[in-house]
Amino acid sequence: MIEKQYYKDAFERAGEERQKKILEVGIEEFSSKGYENANINIIAQKSGISIGLMYKYFSTKEDLFLTCIKRGMDILEKALYNIMISDDKLLVKAEKMIRTICIHSKKYSNYIKMYNEISSAKGSTEKMKLMAEEIETKRSSIYITSIGQALAKGDVRSDLDPRLFAFFLDNLLTELQFSYTCDYYREKFKIYTGVDVNETDDEQVILQLLKFIESAFSFGKEE
Amino acid sequence: MIEKQYYKDAFERAGEERQKKILEVGIEEFSSKGYENANINIIAQKSGISIGLMYKYFSTKEDLFLTCIKRGMDILEKALYNIMISDDKLLVKAEKMIRTICIHSKKYSNYIKMYNEISSAKGSTEKMKLMAEEIETKRSSIYITSIGQALAKGDVRSDLDPRLFAFFLDNLLTELQFSYTCDYYREKFKIYTGVDVNETDDEQVILQLLKFIESAFSFGKEE
Amino acid sequence: MIEKQYYKDAFERAGEERQKKILEVGIEEFSSKGYENANINIIAQKSGISIGLMYKYFSTKEDLFLTCIKRGMDILEKALYNIMISDDKLLVKAEKMIRTICIHSKKYSNYIKMYNEISSAKGSTEKMKLMAEEIETKRSSIYITSIGQALAKGDVRSDLDPRLFAFFLDNLLTELQFSYTCDYYREKFKIYTGVDVNETDDEQVILQLLKFIESAFSFGKEE
Amino acid sequence: MIEKQYYKDAFERAGEERQKKILEVGIEEFSSKGYENANINIIAQKSGISIGLMYKYFSTKEDLFLTCIKRGMDILEKALYNIMISDDKLLVKAEKMIRTICIHSKKYSNYIKMYNEISSAKGSTEKMKLMAEEIETKRSSIYITSIGQALAKGDVRSDLDPRLFAFFLDNLLTELQFSYTCDYYREKFKIYTGVDVNETDDEQVILQLLKFIESAFSFGKEE
DNA sequence: GATGAATGAGGTTTCATTCAT
DNA sequence: GATGAATGAAACCTCATTCAT
Numbered sequence: 001m002i003e004k005q006y007y008k009d010a011f012e013r014a015g016e017e018r019q020k021k022i023l024e025v026g027i028e029e030f031s032s033k034g035y036e037n038a039n040i041n042i043i044a045q046k047s048g049i050s051i052g053l054m055y056k057y058f059s060t061k062e063d064l065f066l067t068c069i070k071r072g073m074d075i076l077e078k079a080l081y082n083i084m085i086s087d088d089k090l091l092v093k094a095e096k097m098i099r100t101i102c103i104h105s106k107k108y109s110n111y112i113k114m115y116n117e118i119s120s121a122k123g124s125t126e127k128m129k130l131m132a133e134e135i136e137t138k139r140s141s142i143y144i145t146s147i148g149q150a151l152a153k154g155d156v157r158s159d160l161d162p163r164l165f166a167f168f169l170d171n172l173l174t175e176l177q178f179s180y181t182c183d184y185y186r187e188k189f190k191i192y193t194g195v196d197v198n199e200t201d202d203e204q205v206i207l208q209l210l211k212f213i214e215s216a217f218s219f220g221k222e223e
Numbered sequence: 224m225i226e227k228q229y230y231k232d233a234f235e236r237a238g239e240e241r242q243k244k245i246l247e248v249g250i251e252e253f254s255s256k257g258y259e260n261a262n263i264n265i266i267a268q269k270s271g272i273s274i275g276l277m278y279k280y281f282s283t284k285e286d287l288f289l290t291c292i293k294r295g296m297d298i299l300e301k302a303l304y305n306i307m308i309s310d311d312k313l314l315v316k317a318e319k320m321i322r323t324i325c326i327h328s329k330k331y332s333n334y335i336k337m338y339n340e341i342s343s344a345k346g347s348t349e350k351m352k353l354m355a356e357e358i359e360t361k362r363s364s365i366y367i368t369s370i371g372q373a374l375a376k377g378d379v380r381s382d383l384d385p386r387l388f389a390f391f392l393d394n395l396l397t398e399l400q401f402s403y404t405c406d407y408y409r410e411k412f413k414i415y416t417g418v419d420v421n422e423t424d425d426e427q428v429i430l431q432l433l434k435f436i437e438s439a440f441s442f443g444k445e446e
Numbered sequence: 447m448i449e450k451q452y453y454k455d456a457f458e459r460a461g462e463e464r465q466k467k468i469l470e471v472g473i474e475e476f477s478s479k480g481y482e483n484a485n486i487n488i489i490a491q492k493s494g495i496s497i498g499l500m501y502k503y504f505s506t507k508e509d510l511f512l513t514c515i516k517r518g519m520d521i522l523e524k525a526l527y528n529i530m531i532s533d534d535k536l537l538v539k540a541e542k543m544i545r546t547i548c549i550h551s552k553k554y555s556n557y558i559k560m561y562n563e564i565s566s567a568k569g570s571t572e573k574m575k576l577m578a579e580e581i582e583t584k585r586s587s588i589y590i591t592s593i594g595q596a597l598a599k600g601d602v603r604s605d606l607d608p609r610l611f612a613f614f615l616d617n618l619l620t621e622l623q624f625s626y627t628c629d630y631y632r633e634k635f636k637i638y639t640g641v642d643v644n645e646t647d648d649e650q651v652i653l654q655l656l657k658f659i660e661s662a663f664s665f666g667k668e669e
Numbered sequence: 670m671i672e673k674q675y676y677k678d679a680f681e682r683a684g685e686e687r688q689k690k691i692l693e694v695g696i697e698e699f700s701s702k703g704y705e706n707a708n709i710n711i712i713a714q715k716s717g718i719s720i721g722l723m724y725k726y727f728s729t730k731e732d733l734f735l736t737c738i739k740r741g742m743d744i745l746e747k748a749l750y751n752i753m754i755s756d757d758k759l760l761v762k763a764e765k766m767i768r769t770i771c772i773h774s775k776k777y778s779n780y781i782k783m784y785n786e787i788s789s790a791k792g793s794t795e796k797m798k799l800m801a802e803e804i805e806t807k808r809s810s811i812y813i814t815s816i817g818q819a820l821a822k823g824d825v826r827s828d829l830d831p832r833l834f835a836f837f838l839d840n841l842l843t844e845l846q847f848s849y850t851c852d853y854y855r856e857k858f859k860i861y862t863g864v865d866v867n868e869t870d871d872e873q874v875i876l877q878l879l880k881f882i883e884s885a886f887s888f889g890k891e892e
Numbered sequence: 893g894a895t896g897a898a899t900g901a902g903g904t905t906t907c908a909t910t911c912a913t
Numbered sequence: 914g915a916t917g918a919a920t921g922a923a924a925c926c927t928c929a930t931t932c933a934t
Contacts, residue, residue: 010914034345036259040908050916052911061908119407120343122257132410140415157438164431167415168395175394184342187355192363192390208387215380216435233897263925273899278926456893480791482705486929496895498932507929565853566789568703578856586861603884610877613861617844618837630788633801638809638836654833658885661826679918709904719920724905 004130006066011057022047022057026068031113035065035121066131069118072111073135079104084142090150091214094169098209101173102202105180112181143169156217169213176209227353229289234280245270245280249291254336258288258344289354292341295334296358302327307365313373314437317392321432324396325425328403335404366392370440379440392436399432450576452512457503468493468503472514477559481511481567512577515564518557519581525550530588536596537660540615544655547619548648551626558627589615593663602663615659622655673799675735680726691716691726695737700782704734704790735800738787741780742804748773753811759819760883763838767878770842771871774849781850812838816886825886838882845878 011019025046029038040061044054058064083096105112115135121128143166150156178185180197189197193205234242248269252261263284267277281287306319328335338358344351366389373379401408403420412420416428457465471492475484486507490500504510529542551558561581567574589612596602624631626643635643639651680688694715698707709730713723727733752765774781784804790797812835819825847854849866858866862874 013914032345034259034343036257037345039906042907051909052916053914055909056914116343117345120257120339120405121407122255122260122340128407129410132407133414136411136414144415160434161427161431163416164428165435167412168432168435170411170415171398172391172394175398182343184344184351184355187352188359188393189390191356191359192367192393193386204384205387208384209391211383212388212391212439215441216439236897262923264923274926275899275928276897279897284925459893478791480705480789482703483791485927488928497930498895499893501930502893562789563791566703566785566851567853568701568706568786574853575856578853579860582857582860590861606880607873607877609862610874611881613858614841614878614881616857616861617841621840621844628789630790630797630801633798634805634839635836637802637805638813638839639832650830651833654830655837657829658834658837661887662881662885682918708902710902720905721907721920722918725918730904 004134006063006070006127007058008056011067014057018047018049022049022054022064023068023071026064027072027110027114030065030068030117031110035117038065040064062125062127065118066127069114069131070134072108072114073138076104076108076111077135077138080139081142084146089155090146090217091210093146094213095206095210097173098176098206101177102180102206105177109181112177116178116182116185139170140166150217160217165217168216172209172213176205227357229286229293229350229354230281231279234290237280241270241272245272245277245287246291246294249287250295250333250337253288253291253340254333258340261288263287285348285350288337288341289350292337292354293357295331295337296361299327299331299334300358300361303362304365307369313369313378313440314433316369317436318429318433320396321399321429324400325403325429328400332404335400339401339405339408362393363389373440383440388440391439395432395436399428450580452509452516452573452577453504454502457513460503464493464495468495468500468510469514469517472510473518473556473560476511476514476563477556481563484511486510508571508573511564512573515560515577516580518554518560519584522550522554522557523581523584526585527588530592536592536601536663537656539592540659541652541656543619544622544652547623548626548652551623555627558623562624562628562631585616586612596663606663611663614662618655618659622651673803675732675739675796675800676727677725680736683726687716687718691718691723691733692737692740695733696741696779696783699734699737699786700779704786707734709733731794731796734783734787735796738783738800739803741777741783742807745773745777745780746804746807749808750811753815758824759815759886760879762815763882764875764879766842767845767875770846771849771875774846778850781846785847785851785854808839809835819886829886834886837885841878841882845874 022043026038026043029043029046033039038061040054041051043064044051047054054064058067079100080097083100084093086093086096088096118128118131140163144162147156147160147162147166147169151158151160151162175185179189180186186197189200193200237245245266249261249266252266252269256262261284263277264274266287267274270277277287281290302323303320306323307316309316309319311319341351341354367385370379370383370385370389370392374381374383374385398408402412403409409420412423416423468489472484472489475489475492479485484507486500487497489510490497493500500510504513525546526543529546530539532539532542534542564574564577586609590608593602593606593608593612593615597604597606597608621631625635626632632643635646639646683691691712695707695712698712698715702708707730709723710720712733713720716723723733727736748769749766752769753762755762755765757765787797787800813831816825816829816831816835816838820827820829820831844854848858849855855866858869862869
């Protein structure tokens with residue numbers, strides 16, 4: 001995987017302050033209105049730069065969007081990465097990750113919303129595919145590696161396919177993220193559990209999800 | 224939950240042939256271009272009716288969209304419902320459902336794409352919420368009831384929260400649907416498993432997912 | 447002046463009940479939304495008839511509008527006519543008329559609003575001119591005749607032009623009507639007098655207007 | 670009263686030439702077709718600018734309309750103001766004003782038509798009310814102040830209410846304006862006087878109106 | 893007489909992108 | 914580097930009127 005950049009060189013030469021501002025404003029705009037309804041002229045204006053300069057930094061609206069996504073994902077990924085790098089057993093890692101996601105989803109809800117946005121973008125361009133590749137490759141390697149290690153140590157059942165189990169694990173965590181941040185998924189969460197995600201008992205959710213995952217990984221494992 | 228209709232009465236009076244045509248064209252347009260980029264004038268044109276008449280049938284673009292979604296979901300739901308209504312044990316039901324989803328996701332990919340679209344719509348209006356409520360209430364009741372019955376019969380571990388486990392189960396199946404149909408999720412699937420979803424061995428995916436679910440439900444269960 | 451009808455013969459053959467209903471609904475729609483924004487389909491619907499039948503009764507939206515106007519004006523004109531037919535002196539008549547206008551403007555505000563609407567219609571068609579002719583000819587004859595009689599009796603100053611004075615009198619009364627009913631004129635009234643027309647002391651307005659008119663007509667008159 | 674502006678800042682930055690052109694074209698369009706039937710695309714085109722730029726100058730069609738009105742009214746108001754600022758007695762001022770209105774109504778007929786248009790606009794928005802307030806407050810202060818001064822000097826009868834008399838005076842002059850410019854009112858004028866306003870003897874109209882006003886103000890005045 | 897389905901031109905407004913300065 | 918004026922295609926939605934039944 002190549003670390004691709006979606007901005008022009010000029011953006012790198014811009015001050016860090018300005019970079020940060022543009023991305024912050026962009027993330028706010030894209031996450032609240034969605035890609036199609038976000039207005040790049042307004043993003044420029046709120047960032048305190050001219051629209052002309054904006055196009056010196058990014059070739060298209062899409063590139064700005066992609067750069068915002070990447071920034072959001074990078075921050076989130078770092079948090080998850082630090083957890084997974086530890087020596088803990090898989091299930092301890094899983095627990096930490098779930099807890100982190102509960103906390104982070106609330107704190108960085110805009111990032112999750114953007115991730116939700118991109119995950120439903122139509123007309124997957126080559127750039128979008130690159131983006132998916134970048135984000136998901138990072139994540140998947142964390143999961144797959146961890147499961148692989150656990151498998152080698154005999155910590156988990158031996159008949160599981162590490163890639164597919166990593167996939168399922170990611171699916172559950174991704175949906176949990178959305179449930180904490182995105183309108184539709186929050187509504188869905190409420191319908192299933194009967195309570196709004198804001199007033200839910202996080203511990204109960206975590207406990208049950210851990211049970212779900214734990215058994216999936218441990219079932220039939222030779223002691 | 225009230226069965227809400229998003230079309231005007233005039234649409235009901237239109238011939239079945241025409242209804243079908245409009246919905247087909249609409250679903251194709253919405254699923255391929257997304258809500259924002261779909262063009263209602265083109266839908267009318269391709270359906271062989273005037274734009275004026277289109278607005279006699281649906282008050283707004285949103286209403287047409289919602290009607291398309293509902294149509295798609297109803298068809299899919301029926302298939303799932305028939306499986307869940309049987310006397311099979313939970314895990315047998317689960318297997319049948321997973322298989323059905325693999326098949327249906329390919330056949331009715333446009334419906335899934337629309338479902339993906341609505342699940343990331345911004346500015347969730349009251350109507351969108353109603354839609355979510357309708358779709359998810361139906362689905363959740365299938366899962367929750369089934370798990371509840373299994374619980375009563377002692378077929379599954381006794382310490383699980385039926386609502387949350389239903390939620391997790393739905394999460395896994397939803398993501399599987401998307402993986403079979405939506406660009407971003409297909410890319411993601413490929414990254415995790417290493418193969419394109421079109422060329423993957425469905426049996427392997429099904430087998431592994433069943434293992435994942437089976438253990439989650441059965442772990443620690445008293446024999 | 448020819449008494450022109452703007453409806454088709456079929457409208458005459460329709461039951462009185464229906465005629466009344468259509469006109470009532472039309473007046474409500476036109477006076478509240480204005481000519482351009484009024485919707486003839488809605489008028490038909492609210493009147494309980496089909497749009498097709500509506501066009502059997504009236505050739506165009508304009509004709510329906512004109513018929514509504516006429517109906518409104520006829521009712522109002524009758525009230526004024528009865529006052530003017532009396533034996534009273536001009537100024538007594540004037541007082542009665544002013545009082546009537548205050549009362550009627552409130553009761554039949556929709557008629558006045560339509561009159562205001564037509565008086566600013568653009569692109570004066572031949573029909574509009576006919577309408578103006580009909581309404582204004584009736585009114586003017588009342589004023590001109592009355593002033594003429596007063597002139598003959600020596601009740602008013604001899605150097606006035608009865609037609610122009612009738613014109614000025616009508617101007618004052620027309621504006622008073624509007625002040626009691628139409629948004630813009632109400633605002634204007636408030637600005638000049640300092641109080642909302644709804645909370646104003648009608649007697650003070652009447653008294654002052656009478657003074658204004660009385661002197662205009664009587665000044666320098668030989669006793 | 671606050672001097673409100675209905676255009677965006679960008680309009681101010683546009684060259685004076687362009688501003689003038691847009692307003693001229695707008696006034697022509699609005700006054701000839703009325704607000705509803707005026708076409709903002711055509712105004713842009715005739716002004717030699719793109720529709721996009723038009724919307725950089727004015728947020729909505731309504732704002733463009735309001736700006737046109739204001740421009741028209743400002744010019745006219747200045748003319749009236751200069752007359753009223755003089756040392757002349759009230760009746761001399763009145764005569765000058767009437768003469769000015771006769772001349773100006775012909776020269777700036779489009780402005781009067783727009784004023785007529787706004788005075789019958791339905792659904793008076795907050796902006797429309799502000800407009801009314803601005804225009805009428807200026808005018809009323811001219812009349813009320815002048816009458817007040819005349820009252821103080823004993824030039825007019827002492828038992829008149831200056832605000833209401835100002836109101837009546839304005840009513841007469843407003844109707845005169847309309848009679849010289851607006852279709853319906855012209856028709857009405859013809860019906861009352863028997864001659865078309867274009868072929869009428871202005872002097873006779875002025876003379877009679879002055880008589881009407883003069884007596885109203887002077888009647889019973891202590892010599 | 894009565895219905896109401898059907899038409900389609902037309903108008904307001906938005907916004908990504910360019911380019912002269 | 915920086916500005917922001919300018920473009921114009923494109924989309925949603927309305928409604929007077931017709932006509933087959």
